Amino acid sequence: MSNLENRPVEVVSGPVPGAGVEVLEPRDVPLGGPRAMSVRRTLPQRQRSLIGAWCFLDHYGPDDVATTGGMHVARHPHTGLATVSWLFTGEIDHLDSAGSAARVRPGEVNLMVAGHGISHQELSTPETRTLHGAQLWYALPEATRDMPPAFHHYQPEPIVIPQPSGETRISVFLGSLAGSTSPVPTYTPPLLGAEILLPAGANLDLALENGFEHGVLADSGSVLVDGTGLAADHLAYLPVGRDRLRLEAGATPVRLLLIGGEPLGERIVMWWNFVGRDHDEIAAFRAAWQAEIGSSPGLSVVPTEKRFGEFPPGQPAALPAPVLPPLRLRPRG
Numbered sequence: 633m634s635n636l637e638n639r640p641v642e643v644v645s646g647p648v649p650g651a652g653v654e655v656l657e658p659r660d661v662p663l664g665g666p667r668a669m670s671v672r673r674t675l676p677q678r679q680r681s682l683i684g685a686w687c688f689l690d691h692y693g694p695d696d697v698a699t700t701g702g703m704h705v706a707r708h709p710h711t712g713l714a715t716v717s718w719l720f721t722g723e724i725d726h727l728d729s730a731g732s733a734a735r736v737r738p739g740e741v742n743l744m745v746a747g748h749g750i751s752h753q754e755l756s757t758p759e760t761r762t763l764h765g766a767q768l769w770y771a772l773p774e775a776t777r778d779m780p781p782a783f784h785h786y787q788p789e790p791i792v793i794p795q796p797s798g799e800t801r802i803s804v805f806l807g808s809l810a811g812s813t814s815p816v817p818t819y820t821p822p823l824l825g826a827e828i829l830l831p832a833g834a835n836l837d838l839a840l841e842n843g844f845e846h847g848v849l850a851d852s853g854s855v856l857v858d859g860t861g862l863a864a865d866h867l868a869y870l871p872v873g874r875d876r877l878r879l880e881a882g883a884t885p886v887r888l889l890l891i892g893g894e895p896l897g898e899r900i901v902m903w904w905n906f907v908g909r910d911h912d913e914i915a916a917f918r919a920a921w922q923a924e925i926g927s928s929p930g931l932s933v934v935p936t937e938k939r940f941g942e943f944p945p946g947q948p949a950a951l952p953a954p955v956l957p958p959l960r961l962r963p964r965g
Contacts, residue, residue, distance in 0.1 A: 653860035654869040656680060658691065669700045669763075674849060674867035676902065681964040683847040683869060684893020685770040685820045687713065687902055691849060691865060693764030694721055702756035702763050706948040709921045709940045710746035712777040712900075712907035714818065716825060717742040717754075718805065719765035720851065720887065728752035729941025732783035738765075740787045741805035741825070743816055747772065747779035749917075749939035753947060766849070766889060768825070771900050771907045776819040781941070784816045798831030798885075809890070810838060824892035830855070830881040842875035846892035853886035855879055899963035904953055911961040918953045925950040 656679075658672035675689040676682070695702070703724055717724065717736045724736040728744060729751045736742050736754075744752060756763050772779070786805060791812050793800040804812040806825035814825075824844065830836060830853075840846060848857050848868040855861075857868040858878055870877070872895065879888070901908050906917045920939045943950070 653857050653862075654680075655860065655862060656867040656869060658865045658867070661690070669695060669703060672865050674865075675847070676964075680869060681900075681902070682771070682896055683845045683891060684823060685773070685896045686768060686823070686847065686891050686893060687771045687900065687907065688769035689766065689847075689849060689867065689891075690768075691766045691851065693762065695763045697722070697756060697760050697763055700763075702760060703754055704756070704948075705754045705951075707751050707753045707943055707950040708905055709749065709751045709917070709953075710744075710905045711749050711917050711939070712746065713769045713771050713902075714743060714745040714820075716768040716770070716806070717744075717765070718768070718825075718827065718889070719763075722760040722763035722765070723757040724760075724763075725755050725757055726752060727944070727947070728781070728783065729943050730781040730783060734783070734785055736765075739790075739803060739827075740785065741814075741816065743784040743786075743806070743818075745772070745779070745782040745784075745819060747777065747781050747819075749920075749941070750781040751921075751940040751943060751950070755948075766851075768891065769907075770818070770820060770823060770893070771896060771898075771902070773820055773896065773898060774909075777907070779819060782819075786814060786816045788812070788814060793836070795831050795834040797833045799829075800831065800834055800836055801827075801829040803827045807892070821894040821896070824890065826890045828879070828886075828888050828890055830879060830886040830888075832881055832883055832885050834881045834886075836879045838877045838879070840870075840875050840877050841892065842873055843894055844892040845872055845895060846870040846874065846877070846890065848877075848879075849889040849891070851887040851889065853884045854882040855886045855888060856882075896965060899965040901961045901963050903956070903961055910963065914961055915956060918956060921953050925952065
């Protein structure tokens with residue numbers, strides 16, 4: 633038996649103080665490549681760019697890979713952020729220019745820290761029949777955003793809480809919640825990332841860090857988040873100041889992701905796959921990528937530094953960067 637299964641969980645009861653819950657609707661976005669699969673994006677939004685340092689949340693599936701083609705995202709660059717891959721069903725092969733090759737499996741987190749610059753590809757495995765999961769990014773703060781790339785893999789041991797209608801399971805893949813702490817370093821102010829499974833009709837009361845902003849993404853089923861209804865694929869935002877959270881499952885089992893963190897306290901520019909601090913920095917990242925993959929017509933000088941690293945031969949062609957918009961990108965946050 634797991635040594636976590638009978639671990640007491642810090643719970644709270646009673647009314648929840650603070651501002652109301654803000655519900656963010658998803659929008660459908662085609663993922664890169666000629667066989668683009670569709671994802672549901674809930675962060676960033678026009679009205680909300682960040683939850684803590686979290687700056688991006690894509691949610692996809694369950695998709696029949698025979699119909700959609702699965703995930704086929706060829707080599708592309710990142711700067712100033714970290715990517716978090718979390719699967720519910722299926723498997724994805726990750727390969728990056730820092731030398732990490734890993735298979736993403738359900739219940740196992742892969743964290744890739746881009747820092748100064750990295751490039752990677754993500755391909756669903758030939759054996760995968762159904763693909764279902766989420767990819768999240770968070771922005772690195774000024775102190776670490778130019779760090780060397782890093783990669784971490786971790787399989788959290790779920791906390792199991794008996795309920796009259798079944799078991800609630802909490803898997804903490806980043807940060808701390810309910811007595812469980814992930815060992816994965818994030819190189820940011822404190823963050824939280826966890827998957828929570830609730831059986832039908834179950835209630836769960838959790839203690840929160842009241843200095844965090846939080847987000848609750850409903851993957852399946854319907855759930856009340858502090859009394860506010862949250863449909864599947866939607867994201868609930870909870871501002872700083874809450875030290876408790878009540879989740880109430882509806883008539884069917886619920887799966888959700890809970891994210892959170894201290895407000896980043898920095899304004900960022902996020903464009904394509906880059907996080908920077910101003911328009912000129914983003915333009916320089918784009919130019920460096922185009923030069924490295926040989927997609928800059930008229931370039932007469934070979935880059936002396938490969939910001940985004942070398943890549944193994946024999947892989948799909950790299951994705952070129954889109955054209956920058958005609959107006960200057962403005963920091964948000």
